[in-house]
Amino acid sequence: MKSIITISREFGSGGKEIGMKLAEKLGVPFYDKKLLEEAAKQSGICEDLFHKHDETYTSSLLYSLVMGAYPVSSDGKLYPDMPLNHKIFLAQFDAIKSIAEKGPCVIIGRCADYVLADNYKTVDFFIFGDMPEKKKRILERYDIEKTKVEDFIKKTDKRRASYYNYYSDRKWGVATHYDLCVNSSELGIDKTVDLLYNYVMLYEQE
Amino acid sequence: MKSIITISREFGSGGKEIGMKLAEKLGVPFYDKKLLEEAAKQSGICEDLFHKHDETYTSSLLYSLVMGAYPVSSDGKLYPDMPLNHKIFLAQFDAIKSIAEKGPCVIIGRCADYVLADNYKTVDFFIFGDMPEKKKRILERYDIEKTKVEDFIKKTDKRRASYYNYYSDRKWGVATHYDLCVNSSELGIDKTVDLLYNYVMLYEQE
Numbered sequence: 001m002k003s004i005i006t007i008s009r010e011f012g013s014g015g016k017e018i019g020m021k022l023a024e025k026l027g028v029p030f031y032d033k034k035l036l037e038e039a040a041k042q043s044g045i046c047e048d049l050f051h052k053h054d055e056t057y058t059s060s061l062l063y064s065l066v067m068g069a070y071p072v073s074s075d076g077k078l079y080p081d082m083p084l085n086h087k088i089f090l091a092q093f094d095a096i097k098s099i100a101e102k103g104p105c106v107i108i109g110r111c112a113d114y115v116l117a118d119n120y121k122t123v124d125f126f127i128f129g130d131m132p133e134k135k136k137r138i139l140e141r142y143d144i145e146k147t148k149v150e151d152f153i154k155k156t157d158k159r160r161a162s163y164y165n166y167y168s169d170r171k172w173g174v175a176t177h178y179d180l181c182v183n184s185s186e187l188g189i190d191k192t193v194d195l196l197y198n199y200v201m202l203y204e205q206e
Numbered sequence: 207m208k209s210i211i212t213i214s215r216e217f218g219s220g221g222k223e224i225g226m227k228l229a230e231k232l233g234v235p236f237y238d239k240k241l242l243e244e245a246a247k248q249s250g251i252c253e254d255l256f257h258k259h260d261e262t263y264t265s266s267l268l269y270s271l272v273m274g275a276y277p278v279s280s281d282g283k284l285y286p287d288m289p290l291n292h293k294i295f296l297a298q299f300d301a302i303k304s305i306a307e308k309g310p311c312v313i314i315g316r317c318a319d320y321v322l323a324d325n326y327k328t329v330d331f332f333i334f335g336d337m338p339e340k341k342k343r344i345l346e347r348y349d350i351e352k353t354k355v356e357d358f359i360k361k362t363d364k365r366r367a368s369y370y371n372y373y374s375d376r377k378w379g380v381a382t383h384y385d386l387c388v389n390s391s392e393l394g395i396d397k398t399v400d401l402l403y404n405y406v407m408l409y410e411q412e
Contacts, residue, residue, distance in 0.1 A: 010382075123392075128382045173381050176216075176334045180401075181387035186329075191408040195386075198404045202397045 001026045003200060004122045005106045006113040008164070008172065011156035012134030014184045014192070015127035016108055021193045023106040026200065031099055032108040039095035045087065053088045055109055055163045089167055109160070113178070114168035123203060125196060126178040130185035179203075207232045209406060211312045212319040214332045214370070214378065217362035218340030220390045220398070221333035222314055227399045229312040232406065237305055238314040245301035251293065259294045261315055261369045295373055315366065319384070320374035329409060331402060332384040336391035385409075 005022070009015020016032055023030035031038075036054060040047035089111075096115045099105060100122075113124040129137075135149045144152055161172040170177045180199055184192045211228070215221020222238055229236035237244075242260060246253035295317075302321045305311060306328075319330040335343075341355045350358055367378040376383045386405055390398045 126381055126387075175332055175379050175381040175384070175387035176389070178381070178387070179389050179392050181332075181381035181384070183382070183385050186385050187405075187408055191411070195401075195405055195408055199393075199401055202393055202401055205397070 001028060001104050001200060001204060003104055003204060004100050004116060004120055005125065005200070006116065006122050007106065007108050007125045007127060008113060008178065009109065009127040010129055010134065011153050011160070012138045013127045013129035014137060014189050017189055018127055018184060018192050018196065019106045019108050021189070022196050025193065025197050028104045028106060030106045035092065035095055035099065035107065035110060038099060039092045042095055042098065043091035045091055049084065050088060050092070053085050055160050056085070111164055111167050114170060123200060124178045126173065126181040127184050127192070128181065129183060133185040207234060207310050207406065207410060209310055209410060210306050210322060210326055210328045211406070212322065212328050212330050213312060213314050214319060214384065215315065216334040216340065217359050217366065218344045219333045219335035220343060220395045223395055224333055224390060224398050224402065225312045225314050227395070228402050231399060231403050235311045237311060241298065241301055241305065241313065241316060244305060245298045248301055248304065249297035251297055255290065256294060259291050261366050262291070317370055317373050320376060329406060330384045332379065332387040333390050333398070334387065335389060339391040
Protein backbone atom coordinates (compact mmCIF):
# COMPACT_ATOMS: atom_id res chain seq x y z
CA MET A 1 0.00 0.00 0.00
CA LYS A 2 1.48 3.32 -1.11
CA SER A 3 -1.42 5.80 -0.90
CA ILE A 4 -2.07 8.70 1.41
CA ILE A 5 -5.71 8.47 2.43
CA THR A 6 -7.74 11.45 3.62
CA ILE A 7 -11.11 11.01 5.30
CA SER A 8 -13.63 13.84 5.58
CA ARG A 9 -16.60 12.92 7.73
CA GLU A 10 -19.92 14.04 9.13
CA PHE A 11 -20.04 14.24 12.91
CA GLY A 12 -21.40 10.95 14.27
CA SER A 13 -20.85 9.00 11.05
CA GLY A 14 -18.10 6.88 12.60
CA GLY A 15 -15.54 8.31 10.18
CA LYS A 16 -12.80 8.34 12.81
CA GLU A 17 -13.38 4.71 13.83
CA ILE A 18 -13.56 3.69 10.17
CA GLY A 19 -10.29 5.52 9.48
CA MET A 20 -8.61 3.91 12.47
CA LYS A 21 -9.67 0.41 11.47
CA LEU A 22 -8.73 1.03 7.84
CA ALA A 23 -5.25 2.25 8.86
CA GLU A 24 -4.83 -0.85 11.03
CA LYS A 25 -5.92 -3.15 8.20
CA LEU A 26 -3.53 -1.41 5.80
CA GLY A 27 -0.72 -1.30 8.37
CA VAL A 28 -0.14 2.46 8.11
CA PRO A 29 -0.14 5.31 10.67
CA PHE A 30 -3.41 7.02 11.58
CA TYR A 31 -3.68 10.77 12.26
CA ASP A 32 -6.62 12.40 13.95
CA LYS A 33 -5.87 14.47 17.08
CA LYS A 34 -2.25 13.26 16.76
CA LEU A 35 -1.99 15.68 13.87
CA LEU A 36 -2.56 18.57 16.27
CA GLU A 37 0.24 17.27 18.49
CA GLU A 38 2.59 17.17 15.48
CA ALA A 39 1.55 20.66 14.42
CA ALA A 40 2.16 22.00 17.93
CA LYS A 41 5.57 20.35 18.12
CA GLN A 42 6.67 21.69 14.74
CA SER A 43 5.31 25.21 15.16
CA GLY A 44 6.04 25.89 18.78
CA ILE A 45 2.41 26.98 19.26
CA CYS A 46 0.85 25.62 22.46
CA GLU A 47 -1.02 22.35 21.74
CA ASP A 48 -4.10 23.47 23.71
CA LEU A 49 -4.73 26.16 21.13
CA PHE A 50 -4.86 23.59 18.34
CA HIS A 51 -7.54 21.68 20.24
CA LYS A 52 -9.46 24.86 20.94
CA HIS A 53 -9.41 25.97 17.30
CA ASP A 54 -9.69 22.49 15.80
CA GLU A 55 -11.64 22.68 12.54
CA THR A 56 -13.17 25.96 13.65
CA TYR A 57 -13.25 29.06 11.56
CA THR A 58 -14.09 32.31 13.32
CA SER A 59 -14.60 35.28 11.08
CA SER A 60 -15.15 37.87 13.81
CA LEU A 61 -12.74 40.74 13.24
CA LEU A 62 -12.67 41.67 16.90
CA TYR A 63 -11.94 38.05 17.85
CA SER A 64 -9.17 37.87 15.29
CA LEU A 65 -7.63 41.11 16.47
CA VAL A 66 -7.71 40.07 20.09
CA MET A 67 -6.41 36.59 19.37
CA GLY A 68 -3.85 37.84 16.86
CA ALA A 69 -2.17 39.80 19.60
CA TYR A 70 -1.71 36.68 21.69
CA PRO A 71 1.95 35.62 22.05
CA VAL A 72 1.70 32.38 20.09
CA SER A 73 5.21 31.52 19.05
CA SER A 74 8.22 30.99 21.25
CA ASP A 75 10.56 32.46 18.63
CA GLY A 76 8.10 35.16 17.60
CA LYS A 77 8.78 34.55 13.93
CA LEU A 78 5.75 32.51 12.94
CA TYR A 79 3.28 34.60 10.90
CA PRO A 80 3.57 37.45 13.41
CA ASP A 81 0.86 39.67 11.93
CA MET A 82 -1.78 37.05 11.29
CA PRO A 83 -4.85 36.23 13.40
CA LEU A 84 -4.36 33.16 15.55
CA ASN A 85 -6.86 30.92 13.77
CA HIS A 86 -5.02 31.46 10.50
CA LYS A 87 -1.69 30.71 12.16
CA ILE A 88 -3.19 27.53 13.55
CA PHE A 89 -4.43 26.57 10.09
CA LEU A 90 -1.04 27.19 8.48
CA ALA A 91 0.80 25.26 11.18
CA GLN A 92 -1.58 22.33 10.61
CA PHE A 93 -1.10 22.74 6.88
CA ASP A 94 2.69 22.33 7.39
CA ALA A 95 2.19 19.37 9.73
CA ILE A 96 -0.07 17.62 7.20
CA LYS A 97 2.55 18.07 4.50
CA SER A 98 5.38 16.77 6.66
CA ILE A 99 3.25 13.76 7.68
CA ALA A 100 2.53 13.06 3.98
CA GLU A 101 6.28 13.26 3.27
CA LYS A 102 6.84 10.32 5.63
CA GLY A 103 4.71 8.03 3.44
CA PRO A 104 1.35 6.20 3.33
CA CYS A 105 -1.08 7.01 6.13
CA VAL A 106 -4.70 7.82 6.96
CA ILE A 107 -5.51 11.44 7.91
CA ILE A 108 -8.88 12.49 9.33
CA GLY A 109 -10.42 15.90 8.50
CA ARG A 110 -8.51 19.21 8.77
CA CYS A 111 -8.77 19.93 5.01
CA ALA A 112 -6.02 17.34 4.37
CA ASP A 113 -7.56 16.47 0.98
CA TYR A 114 -7.25 20.09 -0.09
CA VAL A 115 -3.86 20.74 1.52
CA LEU A 116 -2.27 17.78 -0.29
CA ALA A 117 -4.15 18.08 -3.59
CA ASP A 118 -1.44 19.83 -5.60
CA ASN A 119 1.59 17.79 -4.64
CA TYR A 120 0.38 14.34 -3.67
CA LYS A 121 -1.84 11.71 -5.25
CA THR A 122 -4.21 11.10 -2.38
CA VAL A 123 -7.26 8.86 -2.06
CA ASP A 124 -10.05 11.08 -0.69
CA PHE A 125 -13.02 9.56 1.12
CA PHE A 126 -16.11 11.28 2.50
CA ILE A 127 -18.08 9.41 5.16
CA PHE A 128 -21.59 10.43 6.10
CA GLY A 129 -24.54 8.80 7.84
CA ASP A 130 -28.26 8.85 8.58
CA MET A 131 -29.43 11.04 11.47
CA PRO A 132 -30.82 8.22 13.71
CA GLU A 133 -27.50 6.31 13.60
CA LYS A 134 -25.49 9.49 14.10
CA LYS A 135 -27.61 10.46 17.11
CA LYS A 136 -27.18 7.00 18.63
CA ARG A 137 -23.39 7.11 18.20
CA ILE A 138 -23.04 10.60 19.69
CA LEU A 139 -25.29 9.75 22.65
CA GLU A 140 -23.04 6.78 23.45
CA ARG A 141 -19.93 8.95 23.37
CA TYR A 142 -20.94 12.34 24.74
CA ASP A 143 -22.69 13.38 27.92
CA ILE A 144 -25.49 15.29 26.24
CA GLU A 145 -29.27 15.52 26.60
CA LYS A 146 -31.23 13.42 24.12
CA THR A 147 -33.28 16.39 22.93
CA LYS A 148 -30.16 18.40 22.12
CA VAL A 149 -28.14 15.84 20.18
CA GLU A 150 -29.48 16.58 16.69
CA ASP A 151 -28.76 20.26 17.11
CA PHE A 152 -25.26 19.44 18.41
CA ILE A 153 -24.59 17.28 15.32
CA LYS A 154 -25.86 19.91 12.90
CA LYS A 155 -23.82 22.66 14.56
CA THR A 156 -20.65 20.58 14.57
CA ASP A 157 -21.05 19.79 10.85
CA LYS A 158 -21.82 23.42 10.12
CA ARG A 159 -18.60 24.38 11.89
CA ARG A 160 -16.60 21.78 9.96
CA ALA A 161 -18.16 22.90 6.68
CA SER A 162 -17.40 26.59 7.37
CA TYR A 163 -13.81 25.71 8.19
CA TYR A 164 -13.43 23.63 5.04
CA ASN A 165 -15.21 26.09 2.75
CA TYR A 166 -13.18 28.99 4.11
CA TYR A 167 -9.73 27.45 3.86
CA SER A 168 -10.22 25.46 0.66
CA ASP A 169 -11.72 26.52 -2.66
CA ARG A 170 -14.23 23.69 -2.42
CA LYS A 171 -17.58 22.98 -0.81
CA TRP A 172 -17.67 20.37 1.96
CA GLY A 173 -19.82 17.32 1.17
CA VAL A 174 -20.14 17.87 -2.59
CA ALA A 175 -19.64 14.38 -4.04
CA THR A 176 -17.33 15.36 -6.89
CA HIS A 177 -14.57 16.66 -4.59
CA TYR A 178 -13.87 13.16 -3.30
CA ASP A 179 -12.91 9.85 -4.88
CA LEU A 180 -15.53 7.94 -2.94
CA CYS A 181 -18.39 8.99 -0.64
CA VAL A 182 -20.22 6.43 1.43
CA ASN A 183 -23.13 6.32 3.86
CA SER A 184 -21.80 4.36 6.85
CA SER A 185 -25.34 3.78 8.19
CA GLU A 186 -26.07 1.43 5.29
CA LEU A 187 -23.16 -0.99 5.71
CA GLY A 188 -22.21 -0.32 9.33
CA ILE A 189 -18.65 0.40 10.49
CA ASP A 190 -16.88 -2.88 9.72
CA LYS A 191 -18.32 -3.43 6.25
CA THR A 192 -17.61 0.20 5.37
CA VAL A 193 -13.99 -0.47 6.36
CA ASP A 194 -14.06 -3.54 4.07
CA LEU A 195 -15.43 -1.46 1.20
CA LEU A 196 -12.77 1.26 1.59
CA TYR A 197 -10.08 -1.41 1.87
CA ASN A 198 -11.44 -2.95 -1.33
CA TYR A 199 -11.30 0.48 -3.01
CA VAL A 200 -7.64 0.95 -2.04
CA MET A 201 -6.76 -2.55 -3.29
CA LEU A 202 -8.48 -1.92 -6.65
CA TYR A 203 -6.87 1.51 -6.91
CA GLU A 204 -3.36 0.22 -6.28
CA GLN A 205 -3.73 -2.86 -8.46
CA GLU A 206 -1.42 -2.68 -11.47
CA MET B 207 -29.24 -10.51 -5.07
CA LYS B 208 -32.49 -8.84 -4.04
CA SER B 209 -31.80 -5.11 -4.35
CA ILE B 210 -33.12 -2.52 -6.76
CA ILE B 211 -30.14 -0.41 -7.80
CA THR B 212 -30.45 3.14 -9.10
CA ILE B 213 -27.55 4.88 -10.80
CA SER B 214 -27.41 8.66 -11.18
CA ARG B 215 -24.52 9.78 -13.34
CA GLU B 216 -22.66 12.70 -14.79
CA PHE B 217 -22.64 12.83 -18.59
CA GLY B 218 -19.49 11.12 -19.88
CA SER B 219 -18.71 9.36 -16.59
CA GLY B 220 -19.46 5.93 -18.05
CA GLY B 221 -22.39 5.49 -15.65
CA LYS B 222 -24.50 3.70 -18.24
CA GLU B 223 -21.73 1.25 -19.18
CA ILE B 224 -20.97 0.66 -15.49
CA GLY B 225 -24.67 0.02 -14.81
CA MET B 226 -24.93 -2.37 -17.74
CA LYS B 227 -21.89 -4.38 -16.66
CA LEU B 228 -23.05 -4.40 -13.04
CA ALA B 229 -26.50 -5.69 -14.05
CA GLU B 230 -24.84 -8.40 -16.13
CA LYS B 231 -22.56 -9.40 -13.25
CA LEU B 232 -25.54 -9.52 -10.88
CA GLY B 233 -27.76 -11.29 -13.43
CA VAL B 234 -30.58 -8.74 -13.25
CA PRO B 235 -32.38 -6.60 -15.89
CA PHE B 236 -30.93 -3.24 -16.88
CA TYR B 237 -33.10 -0.19 -17.66
CA ASP B 238 -31.84 2.90 -19.42
CA LYS B 239 -33.72 3.91 -22.59
CA LYS B 240 -35.75 0.70 -22.21
CA LEU B 241 -37.51 2.49 -19.37
CA LEU B 242 -38.89 5.02 -21.87
CA GLU B 243 -40.20 2.17 -24.01
CA GLU B 244 -41.99 0.69 -20.98
CA ALA B 245 -43.41 4.08 -20.03
CA ALA B 246 -44.70 4.62 -23.57
CA LYS B 247 -46.29 1.17 -23.69
CA GLN B 248 -48.00 1.62 -20.32
CA SER B 249 -49.19 5.19 -20.85
CA GLY B 250 -50.16 5.15 -24.52
CA ILE B 251 -48.05 8.28 -25.04
CA CYS B 252 -45.93 8.14 -28.20
CA GLU B 253 -42.42 6.82 -27.42
CA ASP B 254 -40.72 9.58 -29.45
CA LEU B 255 -41.99 12.13 -26.96
CA PHE B 256 -40.26 10.29 -24.11
CA HIS B 257 -36.96 10.46 -25.96
CA LYS B 258 -37.49 14.12 -26.78
CA HIS B 259 -38.27 15.04 -23.16
CA ASP B 260 -35.86 12.57 -21.57
CA GLU B 261 -34.50 14.04 -18.32
CA THR B 262 -35.38 17.51 -19.55
CA TYR B 263 -37.29 20.01 -17.53
CA THR B 264 -38.65 23.02 -19.39
CA SER B 265 -40.15 25.69 -17.24
CA SER B 266 -41.29 27.97 -20.06
CA LEU B 267 -44.98 28.70 -19.58
CA LEU B 268 -45.55 29.29 -23.28
CA TYR B 269 -43.82 26.00 -24.12
CA SER B 270 -45.91 24.15 -21.56
CA LEU B 271 -49.13 25.67 -22.84
CA VAL B 272 -48.33 24.82 -26.42
CA MET B 273 -47.13 21.31 -25.61
CA GLY B 274 -50.00 20.74 -23.18
CA ALA B 275 -52.47 21.12 -26.02
CA TYR B 276 -50.77 18.38 -28.01
CA PRO B 277 -52.88 15.21 -28.41
CA VAL B 278 -50.77 12.96 -26.19
CA SER B 279 -53.00 10.11 -25.17
CA SER B 280 -55.00 7.76 -27.35
CA ASP B 281 -57.77 7.50 -24.76
CA GLY B 282 -57.52 11.18 -23.77
CA LYS B 283 -57.82 10.33 -20.07
CA LEU B 284 -54.22 10.65 -18.98
CA TYR B 285 -53.64 13.88 -17.02
CA PRO B 286 -55.60 15.88 -19.59
CA ASP B 287 -54.94 19.34 -18.15
CA MET B 288 -51.26 18.97 -17.42
CA PRO B 289 -48.32 20.22 -19.53
CA LEU B 290 -46.73 17.48 -21.57
CA ASN B 291 -43.40 17.37 -19.75
CA HIS B 292 -45.23 16.70 -16.47
CA LYS B 293 -47.30 13.96 -18.09
CA ILE B 294 -44.10 12.43 -19.41
CA PHE B 295 -42.58 12.56 -15.92
CA LEU B 296 -45.62 10.94 -14.31
CA ALA B 297 -45.78 8.21 -16.94
CA GLN B 298 -42.08 7.47 -16.29
CA PHE B 299 -42.75 7.57 -12.58
CA ASP B 300 -45.41 4.84 -13.03
CA ALA B 301 -43.13 2.80 -15.31
CA ILE B 302 -40.28 2.96 -12.75
CA LYS B 303 -42.63 1.72 -10.03
CA SER B 304 -43.97 -1.15 -12.12
CA ILE B 305 -40.39 -2.15 -13.08
CA ALA B 306 -39.43 -2.14 -9.39
CA GLU B 307 -42.46 -4.33 -8.64
CA LYS B 308 -41.01 -7.03 -10.90
CA GLY B 309 -37.93 -7.38 -8.68
CA PRO B 310 -34.17 -6.67 -8.56
CA CYS B 311 -32.77 -4.58 -11.42
CA VAL B 312 -30.47 -1.68 -12.30
CA ILE B 313 -32.15 1.60 -13.36
CA ILE B 314 -30.19 4.52 -14.84
CA GLY B 315 -31.18 8.14 -14.08
CA ARG B 316 -34.75 9.49 -14.46
CA CYS B 317 -35.05 10.31 -10.71
CA ALA B 318 -35.52 6.58 -9.97
CA ASP B 319 -33.80 6.98 -6.59
CA TYR B 320 -36.36 9.61 -5.60
CA VAL B 321 -39.38 7.91 -7.19
CA LEU B 322 -38.74 4.67 -5.30
CA ALA B 323 -37.50 6.18 -2.02
CA ASP B 324 -40.72 5.85 -0.02
CA ASN B 325 -41.76 2.33 -0.91
CA TYR B 326 -38.63 0.43 -1.82
CA LYS B 327 -35.27 -0.17 -0.17
CA THR B 328 -33.01 0.80 -3.06
CA VAL B 329 -29.24 1.00 -3.34
CA ASP B 330 -28.48 4.43 -4.80
CA PHE B 331 -25.20 5.08 -6.60
CA PHE B 332 -23.89 8.33 -8.06
CA ILE B 333 -21.15 8.07 -10.69
CA PHE B 334 -19.08 11.06 -11.69
CA GLY B 335 -15.75 11.64 -13.40
CA ASP B 336 -12.90 14.02 -14.19
CA MET B 337 -13.35 16.36 -17.15
CA PRO B 338 -10.48 15.01 -19.33
CA GLU B 339 -11.84 11.43 -19.13
CA LYS B 340 -15.41 12.59 -19.69
CA LYS B 341 -14.36 14.60 -22.75
CA LYS B 342 -12.47 11.62 -24.17
CA ARG B 343 -15.48 9.31 -23.70
CA ILE B 344 -17.95 11.74 -25.29
CA LEU B 345 -15.67 12.44 -28.26
CA GLU B 346 -15.51 8.70 -28.94
CA ARG B 347 -19.30 8.40 -28.89
CA TYR B 348 -20.65 11.62 -30.38
CA ASP B 349 -19.92 13.44 -33.60
CA ILE B 350 -18.99 16.74 -32.00
CA GLU B 351 -16.22 19.29 -32.40
CA LYS B 352 -13.37 18.98 -29.90
CA THR B 353 -13.69 22.61 -28.81
CA LYS B 354 -17.39 22.21 -28.01
CA VAL B 355 -17.34 19.01 -25.99
CA GLU B 356 -16.79 20.54 -22.52
CA ASP B 357 -19.69 22.91 -23.04
CA PHE B 358 -21.87 20.02 -24.26
CA ILE B 359 -21.02 18.00 -21.13
CA LYS B 360 -21.74 20.91 -18.80
CA LYS B 361 -25.04 21.70 -20.49
CA THR B 362 -26.18 18.08 -20.41
CA ASP B 363 -25.40 17.83 -16.69
CA LYS B 364 -27.12 21.14 -16.05
CA ARG B 365 -30.21 19.79 -17.80
CA ARG B 366 -30.12 16.55 -15.80
CA ALA B 367 -29.64 18.51 -12.57
CA SER B 368 -32.56 20.85 -13.35
CA TYR B 369 -34.79 17.90 -14.09
CA TYR B 370 -33.79 16.11 -10.89
CA ASN B 371 -33.98 19.22 -8.71
CA TYR B 372 -37.38 20.13 -10.10
CA TYR B 373 -39.09 16.76 -9.76
CA SER B 374 -37.46 15.62 -6.51
CA ASP B 375 -37.00 17.48 -3.24
CA ARG B 376 -33.27 16.87 -3.45
CA LYS B 377 -30.23 18.39 -5.07
CA TRP B 378 -28.47 16.37 -7.77
CA GLY B 379 -24.87 15.39 -6.91
CA VAL B 380 -25.01 16.12 -3.16
CA ALA B 381 -23.18 13.15 -1.64
CA THR B 382 -25.61 12.51 1.21
CA HIS B 383 -28.57 11.71 -1.09
CA TYR B 384 -26.86 8.54 -2.28
CA ASP B 385 -25.52 5.41 -0.61
CA LEU B 386 -22.26 5.53 -2.53
CA CYS B 387 -20.70 8.11 -4.87
CA VAL B 388 -17.64 7.23 -6.90
CA ASN B 389 -15.30 8.92 -9.36
CA SER B 390 -15.06 6.49 -12.28
CA SER B 391 -11.95 8.25 -13.63
CA GLU B 392 -9.92 6.99 -10.68
CA LEU B 393 -10.60 3.26 -11.00
CA GLY B 394 -11.76 3.08 -14.64
CA ILE B 395 -14.95 1.34 -15.77
CA ASP B 396 -14.24 -2.30 -14.90
CA LYS B 397 -12.80 -1.70 -11.44
CA THR B 398 -15.66 0.67 -10.65
CA VAL B 399 -18.03 -2.18 -11.57
CA ASP B 400 -16.04 -4.44 -9.21
CA LEU B 401 -16.34 -1.89 -6.42
CA LEU B 402 -20.11 -1.48 -6.84
CA TYR B 403 -20.50 -5.25 -7.01
CA ASN B 404 -18.49 -5.50 -3.79
CA TYR B 405 -20.81 -2.90 -2.20
CA VAL B 406 -23.92 -4.89 -3.15
CA MET B 407 -22.38 -8.11 -1.79
CA LEU B 408 -21.48 -6.44 1.52
CA TYR B 409 -24.91 -4.80 1.69
CA GLU B 410 -26.79 -8.04 1.15
CA GLN B 411 -24.58 -10.14 3.40
CA GLU B 412 -26.51 -11.36 6.43
